[in-house]
Amino acid sequence: MARAASTQRKVTVTIVAWVVALVIFFPILWTVLTSFKSEGDAINISHFFQTPWSIESYFEVQSRSDYFRHFFNSVIISVGSTLLALLFSIPAAWSMAFAPTSRTRDIMMWMLSTKMMPAVGVLVPIYLIFKTLGLLDNAWGLMIVLMLMNLPIVIWMLYTYFKEIPVDILEAARMDGATLGKELVYVLVPMAVPGIASTLLLNIILAWNEAFWTLNLTAANAAPLTAFIASYSSPEGLFWAKLSAASTLAIAPILVLGWISQKQLVRGLTFGAVK
Amino acid sequence: MKFVPVLAGALLVALASSASAETLTIATVNNGDMIRMQKLTDDFTKDNPDIQLQWVTLEENVLRQKVTTDIATKGGQYDIITIGTYEVPIWAKQNWLVPLDKLGADYDVDDLLPAIRGGLSVDGKLYAAPFYGESSMVMYRKDLMEKAGLTMPDAPTWDFIRQAADKMTDRANGINGICLRGKAGWGENMAFLTAMSNSFGARWFDEKWTPQFDQPEWKDTLQFYVDMMKADGPDGASNNGFNENLALFQQGKCGMWIDATVAASFVTGKDSTVADKVGFALAPDKGLGKRGNWLWAWSLAVPAGSQKVDAAEKFISWATSKHYEELVASKEGWANVPPGTRTSLYNNPEYQKAAPFAKMTLDSINAADPTHPTVKPVPYVGVQFVAIPEFEGIGTTVGQLFSAALAGQSSVDDALKQAQDVTTREMQKAGYL
Numbered sequence: 001m002a003r004a005a006s007t008q009r010k011v012t013v014t015i016v017a018w019v020v021a022l023v024i025f026f027p028i029l030w031t032v033l034t035s036f037k038s039e040g041d042a043i044n045i046s047h048f049f050q051t052p053w054s055i056e057s058y059f060e061v062q063s064r065s066d067y068f069r070h071f072f073n074s075v076i077i078s079v080g081s082t083l084l085a086l087l088f089s090i091p092a093a094w095s096m097a098f099a100p101t102s103r104t105r106d107i108m109m110w111m112l113s114t115k116m117m118p119a120v121g122v123l124v125p126i127y128l129i130f131k132t133l134g135l136l137d138n139a140w141g142l143m144i145v146l147m148l149m150n151l152p153i154v155i156w157m158l159y160t161y162f163k164e165i166p167v168d169i170l171e172a173a174r175m176d177g178a179t180l181g182k183e184l185v186y187v188l189v190p191m192a193v194p195g196i197a198s199t200l201l202l203n204i205i206l207a208w209n210e211a212f213w214t215l216n217l218t219a220a221n222a223a224p225l226t227a228f229i230a231s232y233s234s235p236e237g238l239f240w241a242k243l244s245a246a247s248t249l250a251i252a253p254i255l256v257l258g259w260i261s262q263k264q265l266v267r268g269l270t271f272g273a274v275k
Numbered sequence: 276m277k278f279v280p281v282l283a284g285a286l287l288v289a290l291a292s293s294a295s296a297e298t299l300t301i302a303t304v305n306n307g308d309m310i311r312m313q314k315l316t317d318d319f320t321k322d323n324p325d326i327q328l329q330w331v332t333l334e335e336n337v338l339r340q341k342v343t344t345d346i347a348t349k350g351g352q353y354d355i356i357t358i359g360t361y362e363v364p365i366w367a368k369q370n371w372l373v374p375l376d377k378l379g380a381d382y383d384v385d386d387l388l389p390a391i392r393g394g395l396s397v398d399g400k401l402y403a404a405p406f407y408g409e410s411s412m413v414m415y416r417k418d419l420m421e422k423a424g425l426t427m428p429d430a431p432t433w434d435f436i437r438q439a440a441d442k443m444t445d446r447a448n449g450i451n452g453i454c455l456r457g458k459a460g461w462g463e464n465m466a467f468l469t470a471m472s473n474s475f476g477a478r479w480f481d482e483k484w485t486p487q488f489d490q491p492e493w494k495d496t497l498q499f500y501v502d503m504m505k506a507d508g509p510d511g512a513s514n515n516g517f518n519e520n521l522a523l524f525q526q527g528k529c530g531m532w533i534d535a536t537v538a539a540s541f542v543t544g545k546d547s548t549v550a551d552k553v554g555f556a557l558a559p560d561k562g563l564g565k566r567g568n569w570l571w572a573w574s575l576a577v578p579a580g581s582q583k584v585d586a587a588e589k590f591i592s593w594a595t596s597k598h599y600e601e602l603v604a605s606k607e608g609w610a611n612v613p614p615g616t617r618t619s620l621y622n623n624p625e626y627q628k629a630a631p632f633a634k635m636t637l638d639s640i641n642a643a644d645p646t647h648p649t650v651k652p653v654p655y656v657g658v659q660f661v662a663i664p665e666f667e668g669i670g671t672t673v674g675q676l677f678s679a680a681l682a683g684q685s686s687v688d689d690a691l692k693q694a695q696d697v698t699t700r701e702m703q704k705a706g707y708l
Contacts, residue, residue, distance in 0.1 A: 040546030043522040064310065065332075123344060131350045216341055219352040220300055220329040233334035234305040235462075236517045236537060238525075238546070 028251070035244035042241040057245035065228060067249055074224035074253075076139050077214065078207035081146035082200055085154045088147070090196075093158035094184060098167055108159070111152040119149075119212045130217060137219040145217065146207045153206070154199055157268070161195025162188070198268020201261050208254045225250040297586050298327040302342055303357040304335045304573060306537075308407045308613040311603065312594060318602055319593045326586050335359075342578075346371045351580035354587045358403060360394040360572050360645065364662045367402040373577040373584055374400040378592040386597070386617045388637075391572050394645040394656070403574035404595040407537075408615025410639035411470060411568045413556040414524065414542055415531040416549060419443045419450065423530075433474070433499065433559045433567070436531065440507035443530030452507030454529035455500070458516040459678035461670025466569055466659040467533070468677060469670075472496040474560045474567035478649040479661050479698075484707040486698035488673075488691045497687050501680055513682035525549065533558060535571070536615070536639055539632040555635040557642065563650045569659035570643035572615065615640055665705045672697050 034042045035058070041051035061067070096104050126145065127136075135141030165188065173187045189196065211226040218227060229250050232243040258265065303309045309332070316328050331353070333341065338357065345352045346366065358366070366372050378384065384392075387405060395403045413431060420427055423442035428435065440452030456467040469479070477492035487493060504512050507530075509523055517534055524532045525547040532538070543550045558568030575594060577587045593599060600612045600620055609629035612620060614636055620626050621637045630636075648658045655661045660670065673694045680690035702708045 038546070040525070043546075044526065064313075124348065127344055127348050127350060131348060136350055136352055215333075215337060216344060219302070219331050223331070227331075227333070230334050230337050231305055231332035233337075234518075235335060236535060237306055237541065238518055238521055239305070 028255075031244045032248050034240055035248045037241050039238055039241045042244070043238055057241040058249070061232070061242055061245045061249065065231060065246075067228065070223060070225045070228040070250075071253065073139060073222055074208055074226075074250075077142045077146065077222070077224055078204045080139070080143040081150065081207045082203040084143055084147040085151055085203055086196065086200065089151060089154040089158050090184065090189065092155050093162050094188060096155070096159050097162035097165075098170060108156065111155060115152055123216060126213075127217070136217060137221050137223075139222045142214060142217060142222060142224075145213045146210055149210070149213070150203050150206055154203055157199045157202070158192070158195065161192050161199075161268075164195075165191050194264070195268060197261075198264050201257070201265055202268070205254055205258065296325050296327050297583050298329050299354040299583060299586055299590055300329045300331060300352060301355040301357075301575075301590070302331045302333070302338060302353045304338055305332050306573070307540075308611075309357070309573070311607065311611065312406075312599075315599075315602060315606065319590060323586075323589065326590065328590070346578045346580065349580040351578075351582065353578055354581040354583045355575055355590060356578055357406070357573055358576055359574070360391075360570065361657065361660045361662060361666070363395050363403045363574065363576065364397055364656050365664055366576075367397040367400075371579050372402045373579055373581070373588075374402055375404055375577070375588060375591065376400070377585065377588045378404065379589075382592055382596060383619075386619050388616060388618055388640055390570055390640055390643055390645065391616060394570060394572065395574055403576035404591050405572040405574045405616040406595055407613035408570070408572040408640055409536045410570050410615070410636065410643055411467070411534055411558050412536055412539075412635055412639045413531055413533050413558060414538060415439075415554050415556065416443070416527075416529070416552050417554040418552045419530045420554070427554055427556050430557045430566075431559050433561050436533075436559045437499070437503050440503055440531060444507040449528055450530060451509040451523070451528060452530045453503060454509055454515065454520040454523050454532045455504060455512070456516055456520065456534065457504065457508075457513040457678055457681045458519070459513075459671065459674040460516075461660065461667050461674060463516050463674060464678055464681075465670045465674040468496065468500065468674075470558070470569040470659040471500065471567040473565045473649050473658065474558070474563065475499070476561070476563045476565075476650040478651055478653050480653060480655065480702075482652055482654050484654060484702055486695050486702065488695040488698065493691055494687065497677060497680065497691060501687055504681055505683075513678045533567070535569075536632065536636045539636070540610070543631075555632050557635065557638055565648070565650050566639075566642045568639050568643055570640060570645055571659070663705075663707075665701055669698055669701050672701075 036053045036055065037048075037051065038054060038056065041048070044051060096108065130136045130141050133141075135144075169191070170183055170187060173183050178187065214224050214226045215230060218224070229243070229246050232239060232246040313330055313332075320326065320328065339362075342353065342356050342358065344350070346356070363372070384401065388408065391405045391408045392401065395401060395405060413427070413436070415427055420439065420443065423439060425439050425442060427439070436453070442452070444450060444452035456464045458464055472478070472493060475492050475496040477490065477496050478487050481487055509515065509528065515523075517538070520529065520532055520534060521538060521541055523529050524542055527549045539555060541547065542553050558566045560566045575591045577584055577591070581587055595616065597617065597619060600617065603612045604625070609623070609626045612626065614620070614630070614633070621633060627633050643658045645656050645658050655663060660666055676685070676690045676694050676697075679685045680687050699708065
């Protein structure tokens with residue numbers, strides 16, 4: 001009986017998991033399908049699958065805007081901001097994990113609390129600072145802002161991974177005469193590679209999808225794929241097929257990256273969850 | 276090693292030539308006319324090789340937010356911005372825009388439609404040049420009207436519209452007598468309802484900026500709208516904006532649709548299943564001297580932070596000139612010329628022939644007067660909006676209240692009372708009262 005109940009449970013869980021996954025994936029699937037329709041057929045839901053398929057929207061999108069320029073900006077900004085974030089967060093997470101003080105917990109909570117502030121609240125001050133420093137419409141400026149935005153999450157994630165590493169190993173390295181820098185580079189980082197990799201991937205995804213700062217602080221030169229998508233949305237005119245084609249092109253690279261690295265991501269995100 | 280000085284010389288020449296070229300960054304909205312202009316700019320750069328163009332195309336709400344931030348902080352990211360009739364008077368008064376007085380001798384500023392020009396001028400100075408203008412009008416299905424045994428007059432009344440909507444509604448066949456905006460927003464349902472209220476004799480504020488939602492004219496407007504939409508409108512109308520209604524109309528599910536004149540080319544275009552059955556009429560009235568249509572123009576302006584004012588004006592002059600209209604006509608036909616900005620276009624027999632909705636568009640635009648939008652006097656400019664900075668916030672809140680009344684979540688009386696309260700509070704806060 002116990003086995004029967006367990007099988008029944010497994011089936012139920014599997015069905016629920018599939019339904020949830022399909023519900024989450026459906027908007028993406030529909031966007032991809034719509035991108036292969038003409039504008040007229042894209043809104044004709046009742047005959048959606050009977051009408052012909054075409055790649056016309058992709059040609060129009062490519063002829064109107066420079067996809068690759070936006071793509072390269074997205075790559076530079078997301079990878080750059082992630083590397084910058086790791087540069088600052090590895091030493092920060094090390095100190096919090098291995099040399100905590102009575103205030104460490106408070107500092108970590110405070111860092112997290114900065115994520116609770118709506119971004120628009122600091123738009124004008126940041127804009128003015130960027131204007132003064134000449135960082136408007138500049139990839140470096142966006143790397144810095146996105147790095148600052150994701151820093152609390154990155155530090156928190158790395159802190160969780162570092163806590164899993166036995167402090168004795170670091171102490172042994174110190175006994176052998178390793179300096180702080182060597183301890184970080186040659187002992188801690190190699191041991192925490194899986195954790196750092198998943199943090200890196202998650203941060204790239206967050207930076208890739210960020211649409212508030214990337215839209216507001218760029219104009220033409222540093223505009224990433226978020227601006228590319230925004231140029232196809234219109235309150236007066238049904239351009240759903242072109243918008244869907246632009247969206248598909250924008251999410252495709254990150255979707256592929258997520259697909260390839262899903263094991264790493266899941267492992268990283270659930271690391272330390274069960275003890 | 277002789278090639279080194281040669282190389283250095285070539286580099287210097289290249290640097291010098293690139294330094295002399297000015298790059299204009301142009302922020303614009305995503306609509307057919309603007310996209311077409313981007314494709315035709317070779318005509319401009321050919322005559323102005325020292326000016327290069329760089330485009331930033333965005334959805335209009337995103338664009339408004341970005342451009343407002345940039346212009347308020349004098350960020351100088353853009354040399355030319357695309358703005359609507361709502362922003363022009365407000366921004367011009369803030370000295371955020373450069374007056375356009377160097378458009379050239381052959382620009383013929385007097386050819387601009389007076390209603391449009393009035394909305395873009397402050398103290399007689401033009402602060403933005405109209406690229407395309409639009410009003411609103413009735414689009415209807417001629418076949419369904421005939422079936423209902425009615426004939427649409429060129430200038431219908433609201434009572435006729437109600438009668439026609441009742442007769443055209445055929446729920447069994449999925450036909451809604453009328454489709455109107457219901458989605459909340461100052462540029463969504465409030466654009467329509469404010470214009471409609473003008474024809475009912477209502478106004479947002481009296482001469483002393485006291486809100487007027489407690490007056491019978493607003494009650495008549497909102498009650499009429501809600502009753503008609505409940506009887507003859509589509510399901511879920513409180514979520515419908517321009518695009519949702521366009522989709523319904525194109526699929527033959529609306530008998531009538533009152534919305535922007537720009538929709539005319541869509542409902543008669545290749546994506547429409549009812550393209551050959553569409554008729555046009557002026558927006559309805561109530562016999563009080565004002566029609567329920569709005570007036571909007573997407574216009575090009577130079578922000579005060581730009582360092583390239585002369586080049587920017589040169590481009591604006593090109594993009595809004597008669598020459599540009601002829602250029603579009605020669606490449607893509609007269610029907611694709613941006614409408615609603617110049618009188619000469621509407622006198623052009625070729626345009627009249629190519630665009631069957633031309634006369635209705637012109638009559639609709641001429642029927643709206645942004646400086647005298649209402650039956651009773653008002654202290655503000657604007658037909659479907661009030662050109663004060665506070666309107667975006669107030670208009671959207673009131674839009675939410677009216678959308679809730681349409682959805683049946685509150686009564687018309689409650690919605691109006693709350694609208695009066697919230698508007699009074701905001702106007703007190705802003706120092707008008």
